[in-house]
Amino acid sequence: xxxxxxxxxxxxxxxxxxxxxxxxxxxxxxxxxxxxxxxxxxxxxxxxxxxxxxxxxxxxxxxxxxxxxxxxxxxxxxxxxxxxxxxxxxxxxxxxxxxxxxxxxxxxxxxxxxxxxxxxxxxxxxxxxxxxxxxxxxxxxxxxxxxxxxxxxxxxxxxxxxxxxxxxxxxxxxxxxxxxxxxxxxxxxxxxxxxxxxxxxxxxxxxxxxxxxxxxxxxxxxxxxxxxxxxxxxxxxxxxxxxxxxxxxxxxxxxxxxxxxxxxxxxxxxxxxxxxxxxxxxxxxxxxxxxxxxxxxxxxxxxxxxxxxxxxxxxxxxxxxxxxxxxxxxxxxxxxxxxxxxxxxxxxxxxxxxxxxxxxxxxxxxxxxxxxxxxxxxxxxxxxxxxx
Numbered sequence: 001x002x003x004x005x006x007x008x009x010x011x012x013x014x015x016x017x018x019x020x021x022x023x024x025x026x027x028x029x030x031x032x033x034x035x036x037x038x039x040x041x042x043x044x045x046x047x048x049x050x051x052x053x054x055x056x057x058x059x060x061x062x063x064x065x066x067x068x069x070x071x072x073x074x075x076x077x078x079x080x081x082x083x084x085x086x087x088x089x090x091x092x093x094x095x096x097x098x099x100x101x102x103x104x105x106x107x108x109x110x111x112x113x114x115x116x117x118x119x120x121x122x123x124x125x126x127x128x129x130x131x132x133x134x135x136x137x138x139x140x141x142x143x144x145x146x147x148x149x150x151x152x153x154x155x156x157x158x159x160x161x162x163x164x165x166x167x168x169x170x171x172x173x174x175x176x177x178x179x180x181x182x183x184x185x186x187x188x189x190x191x192x193x194x195x196x197x198x199x200x201x202x203x204x205x206x207x208x209x210x211x212x213x214x215x216x217x218x219x220x221x222x223x224x225x226x227x228x229x230x231x232x233x234x235x236x237x238x239x240x241x242x243x244x245x246x247x248x249x250x251x252x253x254x255x256x257x258x259x260x261x262x263x264x265x266x267x268x269x270x271x272x273x274x275x276x277x278x279x280x281x282x283x284x285x286x287x288x289x290x291x292x293x294x295x296x297x298x299x300x301x302x303x304x305x306x307x308x309x310x311x312x313x314x315x316x317x318x319x320x321x322x323x324x325x326x327x328x329x330x331x332x333x334x335x336x337x338x339x340x341x342x343x344x345x346x347x348x349x350x351x352x353x354x355x356x357x358x359x360x361x362x363x364x365x366x367x368x369x370x371x372x373x374x375x376x377x378x379x380x381x382x383x384x385x386x387x388x
Contacts, residue, residue: 003092003124005082005365008358024348026359028319028340035343039106042197046102047342049191052291060287060317063295067326068387069371077374080365084376086311086334087176087257087278089126089148093361094328094376097127098283098315098336099152099178104134104205106346111135115345117143119353125361128152128178128336131165132205141172148175152261154183155240162240163253164214170254177254178281178313179247182262184239187289201235203227209234244275251276259313262289264299266306279311279333286316286338297327301381304331321363328376329384 012022025031036044050057082093097120103112113133117140120127128150129140141149151169155162166177192198200206209215210223210230218237223230240246250258260272261281269280282303284296296316304312314327315336327335337360344356373379 003082004079005093005358005361006080006369008362009366022355024344024352024355026355028343031340031343031347031356035346038108039346042195042199043102043105045191045195046197046199047100047106047339049189050287050291051187051189051289053190054287054291056284056291056293056295057287057317059293059295060284060297061319063297063317064319064323064326066386066388067297067330067384069322069325069329069367069373070383070385071370072372072383075372075374077372079374080368081375082361082365082368084334086126089175091126091148091334092124093364094332094334095125095324095357095360095364096150096313096334096336097125097341098338099128099130099180100338100342101130101132101154102199102205103130103342103345104132104207105199106342107349109349112342112345113140114143115350115353116140116341117149118350119345119357120149121145121147122350122354123147123357123361125357126150129174130154130205131208132200133207134205136207136211137165137169137174138172138211141169141174144173150174150176150178150259152178152180154180154238155242155246156237157240158214158218158237159249161209161212161214161218161237163249164212165208166250166254166256168208168212170256174256176257176259176279177250178259178261179242179250180261180285181242182283182285182289184241187285187291189288200238201231203231206231206234244271247272247275247277259311261313263303264294264296266302269303269306273308273310277310279313280307281313281315282332283313283315283336297330300327300330300332321360321365322367324360324364325367325373325379326384329379329381331381 131154151174257278259279311333314332
């Protein structure tokens with residue numbers, strides 16, 4: 001499944017010859033500045049912020065700078081193949097959109113989940129849709145036809161509601177379930193605490209709950225007729241501290257592959273495999289859930305080694321195509337973008353997000369070309385070294 005992602009730069013230079021500059025930035029820093037200028041402050045602080053003094057958030061980014069790709073010459077390969085297989089799905093690249101629980105309110109129309117789904121469909125980059133969304137999962141699921149969608153579950157304390165969400169996702173056509181383990185309570189986030197800002201407690205991004213038959217039965221009335229009561233119910237049932245035993249009933253509730261997200265220890269990997277997980281997702285939630293922790297990238301090799309060949313998804317601190325290549329060299333099967341794609345969607349909606357994804361893929365493709373790694377399989381641990 002060869003695609004010349006790097007040719008995107010030729011389009012940009014060609015447009016320049018005709019007097020047309022890119023409508024959207026191609027680098028993270030410029031995207032961040034643009035998003036900061038257009039997003040309301042309460043949304044910006046929620047997306048850009050992290051836990052505590054945000055040390056872990058910064059450490060995630062800094063960890064990539066401690067690794068260098070080792071170039072090799074004389075390969076004689078003009079074409080690159082960035083395709084991967086994930087749970088039986090043939091994907092044109094190893095990049096995916098990580099779940100973001102306020103994506104829905106990060107675009108001007110407050111339908112950011114649909115923006116992500118449509119950009120995913122246009123680019124071939126899979127999107128993991130969050131439980132916390134402005135549009136019900138059936139609506140976003142219907143967009144994914146050529147490009148698969150995955151559904152991320154924040155496990156509620158009510159098992160029947162969790163099962164309902166899992167089964168709705170399967171019926172809606174999602175291809176895997178991603179169970180987040182590290183967000184049964186929210187971490188200490190000073191940016192949001194200083195402004196007493198929690199979007200979900202204001203009723204945002206709760207469409208998957210309000211549209212669920214089990215949730216509506218628990219409420220005893222339509223959420224539309226009692227929004228305050230519905231929000232209160234959501235706040236009481238939002239988070240369950242998932243144990244490995246819970247994977248048993250999850251497995252019985254769906255035939256979809258189950259990926260566990262937030263794993264950064266080898267012993268947790270082994271427990272997840274023993275409990276029946278189909279994939280491991282190495283992540284520290286981008287530094288949003290716990291401060292003072294290990295950069296997720298530093299945990300990645302240990303997680304990959306313990307995974308015994310199971311797919312390992314990765315996110316946290318990824319800013320560009322070079323970061324994607326480094327994470328692949330450290331063993332990731334697929335690499336997720338987080339804040340960067342939110343900023344791109346905020347800056348330019350669907351077209352801005354498509355532009356960003358093409359930019360990331362072009363950078364990764366060209367880096368692999370210049371450094372002599374024509375396929376993902378060539379990116380082994382020998383391709384990367386510590387530089388600090």
